[in-house]
Amino acid sequence: MTFALYERTKSMTDVYLFNMAIADILFVLTLPLWAVNYAADKWIFGDFICKMTRGIYAINFSCGMLLLAFISVDRYIAIVQATKSFKFRARTLAYSKLICLVVWASSILISSSSFLYSESYSFSTNETKEICDHRFDRMSESTMLKSLLLCLQVGFGFFIPFMFMIFCYTFIVKSLQQAQNSKRNKAIRVIVLIVAVFLVCQVPYNIVLLVTAVNMGKLDKSCDNDKIMAYAKYITEAVAFLHCCVNPVLYAFIGVKFRSYFVKIMKDLWCMRYKKYNKRSSRTNSDLCHSRQTSEILTDNASSFTI
Template identity: 60%
Template sequence: MSGDPVNFSDAFSLNEDYFGSGNSSDYVLDDNALLCSLQEVRTFSGLFVPIAYSLICIFGLLGNVLVVVTFAFYKKAKSMTDVYLLNMAVADILFVLTLPFWAVSHATGTWLFSNATCKLMKGIYAVNFNCGMLLLTCVSTDRYIAIVQATKSFRLRSRALAHRRAICLVVWGASVLISSWTFMFSQKYSVQGGAVCEPRFQAVSDPVRWKLLMLGLQLLFGFFVPLVFMIFCYMFIVRTLVQAQNSKRHKAIRVIIAVVLVFLACQIPHNMVLLVTAAQLGRTDRSCQSARLLAYSKNVTEVLAFLHCCLNPVLYAFIGQKFRSYFLKIVKDLWCLQRKQKASGFSCSRLHSETFTSRQNSETVDNENASSFTM
């Protein structure tokens, strides 16, 4: 902590320019109105965040691309859950593609790209993150209708499937609308000898109020709405499955519990940090220790929240028996293409014929409301 007094209004303005994405100012005000160095936090961020983002990008891209390929070439989406899973995979792919830009920004300590790229990356990140959460809510609702409202599920879900394009457009449109402020306020600007890509509210009359509003929207639609829907839907789903005389109900309950616990484990820490951040906006009585702790927490919990996009393919697709069978067909076809020169008495055309026959038999057994994961 520096021992030289600084101009209070200038230091406060500097600190309040930073908002979101885990990037924090090098200095914040302590309770004595002196500058408190956060350089050690920046050093930690420059090492930890690029590595974490790179791993999330690689595994998230691989898992979600496999989901898209499986749906596109091997399994026709036959229920709204399948449609939501496909859209969620696309949203996660777009989301993880923004992570290399933020990894470079954390590694270099400055935003090296243009202002247009800043707005685009911030906007894509916000749109797809919100879209993923809304689609997660839609999956929970569809599972609730299919299991709890079983007598009405065929009519309701058939009608929804017939209007799947309109429903998906509404979800994506709502995500764009919720994220529109990110496109408006995000910009590249210089500070402390470098450049940052952050929402900036200097043009508005009350920046702190705007920041609180934006944080509130992010918490509402990015966490609390999905959480309420998931708790409501899965609570009734579990009760229905427990009461049902079904030999597979225990496995289905384990899947549901895993879905809820992973969601909570990934999202609660980051959103609690956001709540603390919102509560401290505009305060000038923060100590150096609390400021450093909050900065560390932002970096770590944000990485944990982003990890959820890697786990979605596992939780909603690969854990399902039917989806896993189609994924194994992809592996077999790839193996066949590599070995077709050496194969003896076994051709790729035969494998494709067997795959097609197996798919037809599987789809004949499945009903129209079948889902791609075990429930």
Template identity: 60%
Template sequence: MNSTEAYYYLDTAFYSVPTADQPCSLEEVRQFTRVFVPIAYSLICVFGLLGNIMVVMTFAFYKKARSMTDVYLLNMAITDILFVLTLPFWAVTHATDTWVFSNVLCKLMKGIYAVNFNCGMLLLACISMDRYVAIVQATKSFRVRSRTLAHSRVICVVVWLISVIISSPTFTFNEKYQLQGRDVCEPRYRSVREPITWKLLGLGLQLLFGFFIPLLFMTFCYLFIIKTLVQAQNSKRHRAIRVVIAVVLVFLACEIPHNAVLLVTAVNTGKMNRPCSGEKLRAYVGNVAEVLAFLHCCLNPVLYAFIGQKFRNYFMKIMKDVWCARRLKKAPGFLCARVYSESYASRQTSEITDNDNASSFTM
């Protein structure tokens, strides 16, 4: 592969990277990823599905999405579910060192992966802004949020559309093709005149919408939220502040390494005289950082849903009703039937009295 042809391909941790003189073999990295990545992706897929399916079930059967935060949380859980469902395909690819599926599935999996990752990040920004309005602008909160609640679903649709648009290069350029004797599912830019420009555009959009915009919203909103909570005369404020700090720190810990690698990749794009040792280090760090970023979708249900007392109570009602329903099938009894009935009545009462300004940070 000469230096001109190399521009048409995206550098990955799977294959050798062209330098000025000769390809830099990344076989050591491939041996590492054959073991590490499939195990990590499998665990993220299992726990991500469990946590986010629980969130969707809770909204579907008990806590109706009646506040803006509820709508955002439900959409974020859906995006996380769709995202983790793509991970088994990449786990197989890393384990076998080749893309064993079709070209259509290649485009579909890459596209779903990109759309849902970007959508999840943008929804975090929406949640941050909604929490800012509900807590910092508390006096205006009811009027503003009641007026905009009807549009929350429209906001989510817009977020999904933006995610699809910024992910369109992923659908366009990713395809299955032969590279160094292997079938790969990676971007190929032979159909455009300026391949490096298109690659940089894709990386730039991913960095902007997948990190910098959510980071900007979270930093602005949560700084004012913490300031408001510190000034509030509320016995629960210290726990609420800890929740806010945990949300921000987890986001930074999961996303900064991955986006730093993307930034380094963007800076080095098109350079053909990169040292082999540096490329190996970037490949190792890139794989670990990517796994860390994907771990965020497992933590979202804990940070944004189950950490709230009201949401936990709804989920416990699900567990209680499921247990009672199973007991009633095996051994019908008055006690379990009464518990089930009381749980159902409590659910109905809770749904009626639940107010629209309930916060995820209310413990």
């Protein structure tokens, strides 16, 4: 709401964060389905919901991480290349929207296999139960496609964003250390926290995915090893899910400007509610809200929520 209702010119990072919020919200909406699935120990929602749930998760995973990579690049240009940043036409708002469009299109294309091959079917171990997972017709096709999916997920969900973030934030920290700014230490701490949270949340899950891809197709696997890998995947996947919930704190609410505009929108919504239930004083209340909003806009010359 804060990004959508903020009508002034946004920076590229603001546009990226707006799109990342959309991707995270889509993913969070699927969490109740997974909660029911784990609680009931079976999938009860059918094929269509299975395809949509796994497809949305795959889109969020690649889209969110790619947007984090572009955010780090934008911050690199704004801080390290500050004297040249005005010459970069790539930092225009129209270009950032084009980048987001390409990111969404790429994520949907990469995730298309989740929509095509995910389905609800009966799986028999000790007992028969319905599960929601990828399903292929032939064993060779299954091994090859699953390996490809895991490689794409690890590549776009970890390695590409990680390389961009390490490169960009390393030079950003060096530039901040040379700057004489009272907010320098706070900015460095925020960057270190962003990278640390990314590693803690994503490294365990991607290690499990890599081990799964390496062991896929081997005939000497035991049931005990399969159970261990299954439990490891559930635990590390839950930690990876946590990253989506931490993103708003790390990239939005930690910024003073974002918090101030968020509070302003909440106050404006309260004014609208007050106007609805108290028509007699609605005109005066509306004028007060408009006056406060105008004064806040005039006193803030920044064009970005980020610190």
